[in-house]
Amino acid sequence: MTQRFVTRGFVGRRATEGTGGTAGRVPPGQYLTSDFPVLSAGPTPRTPLDRWSFSIEGLVREPITWDWPGFQALGPREWTVDISCVTKWTKLDMRWRGVSVDTLFEHVDLDPAAAFVIAWSDGGYTTNLPLSDVLNGQAFVAWEYDGKPLAPEHGGPARLVVPGRYFWKSAKWIRGLRLQARDEPGFWESLGYHNRGDQWREERYSGD
Amino acid sequence: MTAPLEWQLATVTAVREETPTVRSFTLRLPSWPGHRPGQHVDLRLTAEDGYSVERSYSIASEPERGAEIDVTIERIEDGEVSPFLHEVVVAGDRLEVRGPIGGYFVWEASIGGPLLLVAGGSGVVPLMAMLRHRARAGSHTPTRLLFSSRRLEDVIYRDELDSLAGRGNGLEVAHTLTRSQPPGWTGYARRIDEPMLAEVAAPLGRDVRAYICGPTALVETAANGLVTLGLPPERVRTERFGPSGT
Numbered sequence A: 001m002t003q004r005f006v007t008r009g010f011v012g013r014r015a016t017e018g019t020g021g022t023a024g025r026v027p028p029g030q031y032l033t034s035d036f037p038v039l040s041a042g043p044t045p046r047t048p049l050d051r052w053s054f055s056i057e058g059l060v061r062e063p064i065t066w067d068w069p070g071f072q073a074l075g076p077r078e079w080t081v082d083i084s085c086v087t088k089w090t091k092l093d094m095r096w097r098g099v100s101v102d103t104l105f106e107h108v109d110l111d112p113a114a115a116f117v118i119a120w121s122d123g124g125y126t127t128n129l130p131l132s133d134v135l136n137g138q139a140f141v142a143w144e145y146d147g148k149p150l151a152p153e154h155g156g157p158a159r160l161v162v163p164g165r166y167f168w169k170s171a172k173w174i175r176g177l178r179l180q181a182r183d184e185p186g187f188w189e190s191l192g193y194h195n196r197g198d199q200w201r202e203e204r205y206s207g208d
Numbered sequence B: 001m002t003a004p005l006e007w008q009l010a011t012v013t014a015v016r017e018e019t020p021t022v023r024s025f026t027l028r029l030p031s032w033p034g035h036r037p038g039q040h041v042d043l044r045l046t047a048e049d050g051y052s053v054e055r056s057y058s059i060a061s062e063p064e065r066g067a068e069i070d071v072t073i074e075r076i077e078d079g080e081v082s083p084f085l086h087e088v089v090v091a092g093d094r095l096e097v098r099g100p101i102g103g104y105f106v107w108e109a110s111i112g113g114p115l116l117l118v119a120g121g122s123g124v125v126p127l128m129a130m131l132r133h134r135a136r137a138g139s140h141t142p143t144r145l146l147f148s149s150r151r152l153e154d155v156i157y158r159d160e161l162d163s164l165a166g167r168g169n170g171l172e173v174a175h176t177l178t179r180s181q182p183p184g185w186t187g188y189a190r191r192i193d194e195p196m197l198a199e200v201a202a203p204l205g206r207d208v209r210a211y212i213c214g215p216t217a218l219v220e221t222a223a224n225g226l227v228t229l230g231l232p233p234e235r236v237r238t239e240r241f242g243p244s245g246t
Helices: A068-072 A101-105 B082-087 B121-136 B158-165 B194-204 B216-228
Strands: A053-058 A064-067 A077-084 A089-100 A116-121 A126-130 A140-145 A159-161 A174-180 B008-019 B022-028 B040-046 B052-058 B068-074 B094-101 B115-120 B143-149 B171-177 B209-214 B236-240
Touching (some): A064 A068, A101 A140, B040 B068, B052 B068, B068 B082, B068 B121, B115 B121, B115 B216, B121 B143, B121 B171, B121 B209, B143 B194, B209 B216, B216 B236
Parallel strands (some): A053 A174, B115 B143, B115 B209, B143 B171, B209 B236
Antiparallel strands (some): A089 A140, A116 A174, A140 A159, B008 B022, B022 B068, B040 B052, B040 B094
């Protein structure tokens, strides 16, 4: 093993130690924050709820589209999860309300060839995930955060949430999921960020 | 498969005070592939026992400088990293760095304009890389920077911005001071709002490309304001930063 470089004079604050309940919950290279920073590449899109819809398309027998009331009626539940952003912040115990991707998929017949999901959003944003990263309770579409409607700058009306991956995979302003046989890099995945983005393996950038 | 971005040991060759709370660090890198103005680097600090922290910082310098980059860093009072960089790091120290990172919030002379840059506080840093590159590349792209700071003494790169704008090559800088203004101040004296954006952007016409960097509230106001004024959303690029703590 190569010898680790030590930064002259650096001690650090160890904010993640001894604070009770946070041990083992902060991925490598991350720091804890108590607020909810906003990051996005362009202006915040604003789609009125009466024109909002959510679709599942691609490799399914019958594509399906819900309107806002129909989507909200799909058996919502609550999640409390830890979120890590590739820009280094981690926020613990974030409370969301929404519908799991598993529940969404109960309404379609997935083609056996479907292996990847492309989440697409208002404003043209996309992100790609293997199907195996969003099933079995690993992903949901949320429209409430901390008991309130999700604010537009945080992705409202609704955003994908995939707590097990860096937060850019949790597409803001989501409008649909497209199932594909082949992987296809999304917005940040085409701009130097890691294709999978597992924060516990510190998969920040291509090649990590 | 892309080659990984390796951590490398950069040597600090200069430390410069920009404002009472902002310093620039010049880093010489053993191997630098070159960056695009607007990109950032990751910095890693490691203690004796292996405890380490990482942060991302925008590159302030133009790519024409080769394997030497400047990062300009604001001291966040309750921060873990920026107070260390401000208080402890001196020329001759070494720091672990990797990059460049980010391929969207970038502008190069070949992309053209007209160019509208909107900055709040240390959000000016990636935009400064664009302006320094613009100058070094001899670009005359019509460019306007709208820069919001609290007080005159908080204006980062003030002299250099004056000098760049004085070259008569199509750059104009408009300042707004939101907290206090010196006697005789002729610039704006309020937070960035839609009328201010309209005034600054109007001479650039409809085909402008906008880059906005600053705290969330400023970025939201500026980006939404420009879209309201008729700019296509895809020509408005944003980067947020900011003390993520209170």
